[in-house]
Amino acid sequence: MTQELGPLARKLSLSYYEDALPAHDKFHANRVRNLSVQLADEWDRTVDRGVLSAAAWLHDIGRPRERSGEIENHDEWATAEAEDLLTSEAVAADRIDTIKHCIRTHSIRSRSPEPELPEAKLLFDADKLEATGARGIVRLACIVGERSGRTGEKHAVIDNASVSGMATPDRPDITLLREWATERLDALYTSPGRRLGRSRLGFMDDFFARFDSEIGVRTEK
Secondary structure, eight states: OOSOHHHHHHHHHGGGGTTOOGGGSHHHHHHHHHHHHHHHHTSSSOOOHHHHHHHHHHTTTTHHHHHHTSOSOHHHHHHHHHHHHHHHTTOOHHHHHHHHHHHHTOOOSTTSOOOOSHHHHHHHHHHHHTTSHHHHHHHHHHHHHHHHHHHTSOOOOSSOHHHHOOOOTTSOOTHHHHHHHHHHHHTOOSHHHHHHHHHHHHHHHHHHHHHHHHHTTOOOO
């Protein structure tokens, strides 16, 4: 293999994102790549940045197939697909194994194994931080849309029942986004990830306070 691993993985991954929706598209993969490398630069651990970049580009290549029902688990599918792609490019076996571990452990789902290697922890944190801050709020709203489209029903309402006084027993309200973000921030592994998470959470607290105040501007009697 003569090409650097990160750019190679980018080239190999892009076609898989052609049918992706906004929350898990090539732009998400690029942001995760950039953020994971930033966190690596702030962490006092030895990190293979080529492996980290490659894992970031490849971690969600199975998302479109999972959304369409073609596969059940995008983590496991992407792990196997990445192995085939990288093996065909003569990438060293030990680096492929690390990339596979990163992809297999990047999800917050309960069935996912724990990330053990530095690269896997950085990928996990960068992916979860993508659900926080200003971009995170927009991205989480996109995920609500994705889930609504998949089920054929509205997944959540853009409101806050505790402020508006309107119960939504059939589906969650906007507080779901708070819960998703908090769950991800509580799960972070690295010290630079947690520092950034605290900063982004502060912005989200301010945003949701403003959101609630706008809902409560006027109520119908």
